Amino acid sequence: MKTFLAHALLLAVWSTQTISAQEQIRKDTILVRVSTKKHGNAYTPADLQQALVRKRAQYPDKKLSVVFIEPGNYYFDTTLVITPALTNGEGHILFSKLHPEDKVTLSGGQPIQVKWSLWKNGIYKATLDLPYTFDQLYINDELQIRARYPNYDSSARHYNGSAADALSPERVKTWQHPEGGYVHALHKGEWGGYHYRIKGVNPDLTLQLEGGYQNNRQMGMHPQHRFVENIFEELDTVREWYYDQPHKTLYYKPAPGTRLSSARVVVSRLPTVIALKGTAGAPVRNAAITGLRFAHTAPTFMDTREPLLRSDWTIYRGGTVLLDGTENCSIRACEFDHNGGNAVFVSNYNRHTLISGCHIHDAGGSGICFVGNPDAVRSPLFEYNQSQPLASIDTVSGPQTSHYPDSCIAYDNLIYRTGTIEKQTAGIQLSMAMNITVSHNTIYDVPRAGINVSEGTWGGHEIAYNDVFNTVLETGDHGAFNSWGRDRYWHPDRQIMDSLVAAHPWLIRLDAIHTIRLHDNRFRCDHGWDIDLDDGSTNYHIYNNVCLNGGLKLREGFYRTVENNVILNNSFHPHVWFANSHDVFRHNLVTAAYKPIGIRYWGDEIDYNCFPDSAAMPSGTDKHSLAGSPGFVNPLGGDYRVIPSSPALRTGFHNFRMDSFGVVSPQLRRLAKKAPLPVLAQQHLLSSATTNWSGARIKNIETLGERSAAGLPDNNGVYVVSVPASFRYHLQAGDVILKAGTTPVPNVAALLAIMARGNSWPVNLTIFRNQQQLII
DSSP states (O other), X not given: OOOTTTTOOOOOOOOGGGSOGGGTOOTTEEEEEEOSSOOSOOOXXXXXXXXXXXXXXXXXXXXXXXXXXXXXXXXXXXXXXXOGGGTOTTOEEEEEESSTTOOEEEESEEEXXXXXXXXXXXXXXXXXXXXXXXXXXEETTEEOEESEESOOOTTOSSTTSOOGGGGOHHHHTTOSOOTTOEEEEEETTSSSEXXXXXXXXXXXXXXXXXXXXXXXXXXXXXXXXXXXXXXXXXXXXXXXXXXXXXXTEEEEOOOTTOOGGGOOEEEEOOSOSEEEEOOSSSOEESEEEESOEEEOOOOOGGGOOEEOTTSSBEEOSOOSEEEEEEESOEEESOEEEEESSOSEEEEEEEESOEEESOEEEEESSOSEEXXXXXXXXXXXXXXXXXXXXXXXXXXXXXXXXXXXXXXXXXEXXXXXXXXXXXXXXXXXXXXXXXXXXXXXXXXXXXXXXXXXXXXXXXXXXXXXXXXXXXXXXXXXXXXXXXXXXXXXTOOSOHHHHHHHHHHOGGGGGTTOOBOEEEESOEEEESSSEEEEEOTTOEEEEEESOEEOSSOEEEESOEEEEEESOEEOSSOEEEESOOTTOOOEEESOEESSOOOOBSOSOOOSEEESOXXXXXXXXXXXXXXXXXXXXXXXXXXXXXXXXXXXXXXHHHTTOOOOOSSOOSOOSHHHHHHSOOOOOOOOOOOOOOOOOOEEETTEEEEXXXXXXXXXXXXXXXXXXXXXEEOOTTOSSOOOTTOEEEEETTEEOOSXXXXXXXXXXXXXXXXXXXXXXTTEEEEO
């Protein structure tokens, strides 16, 4: 079968008389027509690229317009690469459809013709001989389920079904040839996921695995949240399939009512449909893609291995559409659905990229990524526990090269159900980038953060008017908005950080050179924080945001000003701040008492806030804050402005618009889900009970906040609240006791029971401090 663009391409120059005014193609435009009808010659993307090169040579200053003149599916057999030669100078290139109402799909998949025959147990089989492997199968444009255990369950929180016994010897011994199968599992700390290819089975029925590099903070698989797929013996329910590659046979169990004889069958093939590939010195300029649908690209989870500096992230530097080395390029009003990896990836040098009006959903990876190159970072490090002495740090401020996205925009995009395969993902991801605008996007139903900012390099982002909810659905210890810093000076030991910054305060903003403005957004997270600034997040101005459920967290970092936010059914979560953080929290409306953890130093100003009642007001801060009912205008309708008599107005709080969150284009507003609004409740400080242990105060790990502050993967251990100076062990407040001698300590009761045995306490304790295990 001829695969590119269904059958053939027509390349022609149209006269201006044949083009309507609606299409707005001027006389200086050279039109390249692409048709699904047969015209004798079949063109591959290489043919199209060569034709465009010829047209550009002939018309160096004119626009080239590639128009898909008929609705339908255009299947690419190789990636179409747009080079600088096609767009340099005054020329432009545009990809679009002929009529606005047409639905044109550019597919990274391959349509296949198969002859089905009934095998057994309602399962059909067909001979299929392909020169490549595939990971996704579509029947009538609907994604099917690769044979898996446990079976797909749309109601299950993790992986649509997970089980501790997915890798058990009892199950493994039922598989005859699991080679080529996959194991998918959450990170032990629920910070993302791992993926492994099964290479074989050991004599003890454990699996030989390849992979596990998809997370940059290795801690092993989660003991419960895991599943296996592409195992023939697990094909046992409708919509499941399995491809036996050695025997070239496809097996499939259709749902009742499916007519396989007439079904359209497509398999995934390419990870990227269109790539704009240039360099900083010779960029692709003025390319635009508009009004097209992209679908069926191949998953890339086994290629996700590049670490993003000192985070737990690794990435695959690619997507259904890749922009790498571009200027003034745009993607407008496109739909990206059922793609196996990232939808749009903006990589390395890019300037003035615009992604707007797009409908992005059901992606295996992230929605939109802006990611620079590590060669632009001065003194980069690539693992959390790495650090470097001051003498070896490059102390020049800002980036080292131009190989990063700058002055790019993601505006008015509807993004949901991303991260269907990979969990270390985001609706919109920023890393090693500068001056990125993320505004008026609606993002929901994602496994991790809706918007994620890695490290401080180099700030200047404006993140505004977004509506982000139903987030952190599968991971843990994250927020609807999530960020961290850990820039070149960073050290995981807080005491070292305190002394380093006190001596050299100029280090803090060597990378975080421009303030990140986070304002006029609405966030909701039901399994973490609405706004989560994790360790090292620095140089932020956070204002005019509505936090619907999870509150606002500031972990160790510097120069964060948080003002004029509404925090519903929750509060402010300050975690383990540094001395001289210069943090400010003022003029905010909170509806519960602060929830500090490990705070020894407060910032420059914590004051002029409004609390629901005097019981919620803290002591030691907020000398000018007030208490009283906030007096919301219409909380049932999501209007959290306050009435004129509200005490919040007397603290300096001012009302801001509550009707400007999310997408703005009418067609996307009609499609977008509505954010669930909270039922407001009067909350009071609930002091968690501590236990006296020979003068030290200890407690169980009970909350996500305590777990996050300590950096723990689970709730096992004993949290040390305070320690007297004469205590027999050299413990510190914030330590977590994991073992007494060689005996694990899951909770306070276990610790006290161990200490009550015999006449002497264990010689050693194993503790967790500064993200590391120590023996004291």
